[in-house]
Structure formats: C-alpha cells, structure tokens
Amino acid sequence: MINDKNSQKIVDILQNWARKHSLFVLAYGTGCGAIEIPPTMTSRYDAERFGIRGAATPRQADVLLITGYLTTKTLKRVIRVYEQMQDPKYVIGFGSCTINGGMYYDSYNTIKVLDKYLPVDVYINGCMPRPESVISGIVKLQSLIAEGKANGAAKYKENLDWYRANQKKIIPNWVMPEYNW
Amino acid sequence: MELILNILGAIATIVLAFTVGMSYGGIVRKITARVHNRMGPPWYQNFIDAFKLAGKTTAINHGIMQHFGPAFIMVSSIVSLMIVPVLNGGGWFENLNFGGDLIFLLYIMVFGPLGMALGAGQTGNPNSAIGITRGLSQMVGFEIPWVMALVALMVQFDTTSIVDIMRIQNESGTWMMFSSPFAFIAAVMAMLGMFRYSPFDIVGAPTELASGPVSENGGKYLLTMMSSGSIFAFVKLTLYVDLFMGGADNLIILVLKTFALYMIPVLYGIVSPRYRTEQSIRFFWGWPTFFGLLAILYAVFV
Ligand code: SF4
Numbered sequence: 001m002i003n004d005k006n007s008q009k010i011v012d013i014l015q016n017w018a019r020k021h022s023l024f025v026l027a028y029g030t031g032c033g034a035i036e037i038p039p040t041m042t043s044r045y046d047a048e049r050f051g052i053r054g055a056a057t058p059r060q061a062d063v064l065l066i067t068g069y070l071t072t073k074t075l076k077r078v079i080r081v082y083e084q085m086q087d088p089k090y091v092i093g094f095g096s097c098t099i100n101g102g103m104y105y106d107s108y109n110t111i112k113v114l115d116k117y118l119p120v121d122v123y124i125n126g127c128m129p130r131p132e133s134v135i136s137g138i139v140k141l142q143s144l145i146a147e148g149k150a151n152g153a154a155k156y157k158e159n160l161d162w163y164r165a166n167q168k169k170i171i172p173n174w175v176m177p178e179y180n181w
Numbered sequence: 182m183e184l185i186l187n188i189l190g191a192i193a194t195i196v197l198a199f200t201v202g203m204s205y206g207g208i209v210r211k212i213t214a215r216v217h218n219r220m221g222p223p224w225y226q227n228f229i230d231a232f233k234l235a236g237k238t239t240a241i242n243h244g245i246m247q248h249f250g251p252a253f254i255m256v257s258s259i260v261s262l263m264i265v266p267v268l269n270g271g272g273w274f275e276n277l278n279f280g281g282d283l284i285f286l287l288y289i290m291v292f293g294p295l296g297m298a299l300g301a302g303q304t305g306n307p308n309s310a311i312g313i314t315r316g317l318s319q320m321v322g323f324e325i326p327w328v329m330a331l332v333a334l335m336v337q338f339d340t341t342s343i344v345d346i347m348r349i350q351n352e353s354g355t356w357m358m359f360s361s362p363f364a365f366i367a368a369v370m371a372m373l374g375m376f377r378y379s380p381f382d383i384v385g386a387p388t389e390l391a392s393g394p395v396s397e398n399g400g401k402y403l404l405t406m407m408s409s410g411s412i413f414a415f416v417k418l419t420l421y422v423d424l425f426m427g428g429a430d431n432l433i434i435l436v437l438k439t440f441a442l443y444m445i446p447v448l449y450g451i452v453s454p455r456y457r458t459e460q461s462i463r464f465f466w467g468w469p470t471f472f473g474l475l476a477i478l479y480a481v482f483v
Contacts, residue, residue, distance in 0.1 A: 015233070015236040046220050048221060049220040056396060059241060059397055122364075127310075149204050
C-alpha cells in the first residue's frame with residue numbers, strides 16, 4: 001500500500017481516484033467537536049457532494065474521525081475500532097485537543113498528542129473547527145490520497161512496536177485481541 | 182453455439198440489471214439530497230463506491246457461513262433475474278423463463294434473505310442478529326399481501342407463468358393494474374416493505390443498529406451485497422412492470438416504467454420517519470392484507 005508519487009501505477013491512480021471520491025467516515029464522537037459533524041453532513045454544508053458518507057461500523061469505514069479530546073478510557077476503544085477497520089484507512093485528528101492537548105493540556109486523564117497512539121493523516125485545528133475547516137481538512141486528505149501520500153496505516157504497521165509501547169503506557173490493563181494483518 | 186448464446190444472454194442481463202440498479206441507487210441519493218435542499222453526490226456515485234470497495238482488503242473471518250452469506254444473496258438475486266422476463270415477446274434473451282416461474286420466484290426471492298440471516302448470524306455481532314430478526318419479521322409482514330396479490334392474479338387468469346400474464350395483457354390491451362386493481366394496490370403496498378426505504382428501513386437502521394445485518398461486512402463483501410441489492414431492485418421493478426404494467430417493448434420504456442414505479446417507495450420514504458418493528462408488521466397486516474383479500478375475492482367472483 002506504500003505508493004509514493006514516483007511509483008504510482010495506473011491501477012493505483014485509478015484506485016486512489018475512487019478512494020478519494022468515496023470516503024466512508026466513521027465519526028467517533030469522543031469530544032465536544034463532534035457537534036460540528038451534523039452541520040457538516042446536512043443541508044448547509046453538505047459533505048455528501050464530495051462523496052463523503054457516514055459509515056455505521058468500523059468494518060465499512062475508510063476514515064476515522066477523532067473529534068476532539070480522547071480520555072485514557074476511550075483511547076482503548078478507539079484503538080480497537082481503528083484496528084478493526086480495513087485497509088486502506090485514514091485518521092483525521094479533529095480539533096486542538098488531538099494536536100497538543102488543547103485546553104486539556106494539563107488534564108490528568110486525557111491524552112495530549114494523538115499521533116503518538118494512532119497514525120494521523122490530517123489534522124484540523126481549531127477549538128472547535130467550523131464545518132468549513134472540516135471540509136477543507138477532508139479535501140486535504142483527498143489530495144493526499146490522490147498523490148498516494150496518505151500512508152498512515154502503513155506507518156502504523158511498520159512502527160507497531162513503538163505505537164504499542166506508547167499505548168500500553170497509557171492503558172495499564174491491556175486486555176485486547178491481537179490482530180495480525 | 183446455443184449454449185454460448187445463452188451464457189452471453191445471461192451475462193448481458195446481469196450487466197444490464199447491475200447498471201440500471203446502481204444508477205437508480207445513485208439517482209435516489211441525488212433525489213434525496215435535492216429534497217433535503219442539498220447538492221448531493223453525482224448520480225454515478227454508487228459506481229465509484231463500488232470500485233473503491235473492490236479495492237479494499239477484506240481481512241475479516243468469523244467462520245464459513247459468514248463468507249457464504251453475501252454469496253447466497255448474490256445467487257438469489259441472479260437466479261430471480263434469470264427467471265423474470267425483461268422485455269415483451271422475446272425482445273430480450275429468454276434466460277430461464279418457464280411455465281411455473283411465478284411460484285418458483287416466490288420461493289427464490291426469500292432465499293437470499295435467509296442465506297444472509299445465516300451469514301450474519303455467524304458474525305456474532307448483536308446488531309446483525311437484531312437486524313436479522315427484524316428483517317425476517319418484516320418479511321412475514323409484507324409477504325402476505327404480496328403472495329395474496331400474486332395468487333389473485335394466478336386465479337383470475339388461470340396461469341402461473343409470467344410470460345402468459347404479459348401476453349394476456351398485450352392481447353387484451355389493458356394493464357393488470359386496471360383489470361385487477363386490488364391486487365395492484367396490495368402489491369404496491371407490499372413493495373414499500375420490499376424496498377426497505379423509510380418508514381420500513383428497520384433492518385438497516387443506520388443510527389440505531391449500525392446497518393444491521395451487514396455491520397460486520399466491509400470491502401468486497403459490502404460490494405457483493407450492494408451489487409446484489411441493485412440487481413434485486415431491478416428484478417423486483419421489472420417483475421412489477423411485467424405483472425401489472427404490461428411489460429415493456431424496449432429498454433427505454435422499461436427504464437421509464439420501472440423508474441416511475443420506483444419513485445413510489447422512494448418518495449414515500451424520503452418524507453417518512455422510521456417505524457418500529459411491530460408498527461411495520463401491523464401496517465402490512467392491515468390495509469395491504471385487506472386489499473389482498475379483496476383481490477382474491479374479486480378474482481374468484483368477478
Ligand atoms: S479542541 Fe476544543 S472543541 Fe475540540 S474537543 Fe478539544 S476542547 Fe472540545
């Protein structure tokens with residue numbers, strides 16, 4: 001799945017075009033930012049015109065949208081959801097909280113930098129980001145996909161040990177199925 | 182030579198059904214969006230989705246039945262497609278039409294959902310299990326008026342062959358929807374449940390059941406189900422056109438007639454919220470069944 005610009009074959013270009021225009025989004029409503037998803041999907045901003053569509057379960061989804069702060073408790077569920085998703089998959093970090101902790105920078109039970117635990121492809125900053133910026137973030141993801149640069153999932157697989165170590169530091173009682181892709 | 186022609190005919194029919202069904206799906210998404218005052222996706226969005234789904238890895242294993250489930254639905258859709266005549270009087274390939282096809286069709290149309298039930302049951306996902314029970318109970322609901330309508334037709338015209346019914350309509354010049362109106366009303370009401378648009382979308386129920394039976398199926402399995410759903414939509418619409426609207430002489434008329442018919446569940450669905458399971462069943466056992474009964478009485482005594 002690692003395909004940089006130079007090595008993209010015709011098939012990749014076609015497939016990336018389709019991927020780009022058909023993103024099934026799993027909005028994991030972790031933080032307050034989730035409230036901006038309904039206006040993004042409905043009449044006013046209408047994300048469906050970009051081919052974006054809500055997916056009901058991780059199995060069907062392409063994009064995992066982490067909408068805001070992640071508590072240490074939800075992190076475990078999010079990791080599980082992410083690992084259940086099928087390749088190719090992308091993660092969008094939504095709101096300042098996913099970038100550096102935002103207004104929860106000194107909280108004892110939220111994680112600060114999402115990228116340490118899950119491979120983030122695109123960040124959307126703002127507290128909370130308006131639907132325009134959500135859409136611009138998604139358009140950015142689309143252009144990354146078209147260029148074959150949205151390789152978060154591959155990065156995750158390569159550096160699984162590092163990610164696992166970080167995750168286990170936060171989650172002491174690690175009772176999770178081991179996935180081997 | 183004839184064998185090759187038959188196979189080609191089958192493939193052509195499948196391609197036709199797939200294309201028409203998927204385009205209808207996209208157009209429905211567009212229409213829904215316009216009703217919501219949105220731009221909506223392009224009408225070919227479903228083809229892009231299909232292409233993307235084909236390129237996804239599918240590393241999910243819950244056991245053998247889970248892999249068979251989507252295949253069952255596909256088989257059921259394709260077999261029923263082979264049985265339903267596409268155009269009037271040999272305008273299209275014959276495929277598998279035969280004398281008692283109406284009765285066979287009644288059976289084969291429920292084969293897919295049953296296979297799906299087995300497949301989804303094995304995934305162990307509670308949402309799937311709830312979706313399946315809802316789907317099967319709803320099927321018990323709408324199958325009754327639907328079968329009554331068909332039985333009324335069979336009794337009235339003394340035949341169990343779709344081709345015969347089409348021929349009778351063409352000879353007499355009146356469509357069945359006028360010569361046996363009650364059967365048509367019952368069948369159209371049953372159709373609302375068959376297409377599972379709101380208010381009868383209790384099976385998939387995205388926010389409530391996380392898409393129900395398909396919730397453990399991604400990638401190629403979702404593609405299989407999506408395309409078999411499109412093919413099946415085409416089958417049902419064509420069957421209705423064949424039975425009640427005098428069939429079609431060429432593909433353009435077929436597309437026009439099926440599209441007009443398709444708009445009934447779609448438009449009714451866009452403006453409706455969702456029923457609960459028992460409300461849905463009560464709906465089908467109310468007026469639709471009454472009209473079905475009326476249709477049978479009409480067929481026997483008039
Ligand atoms: S970035 Fe702001 S709006 Fe988003 S989750 Fe954090 S505090 Fe809430």
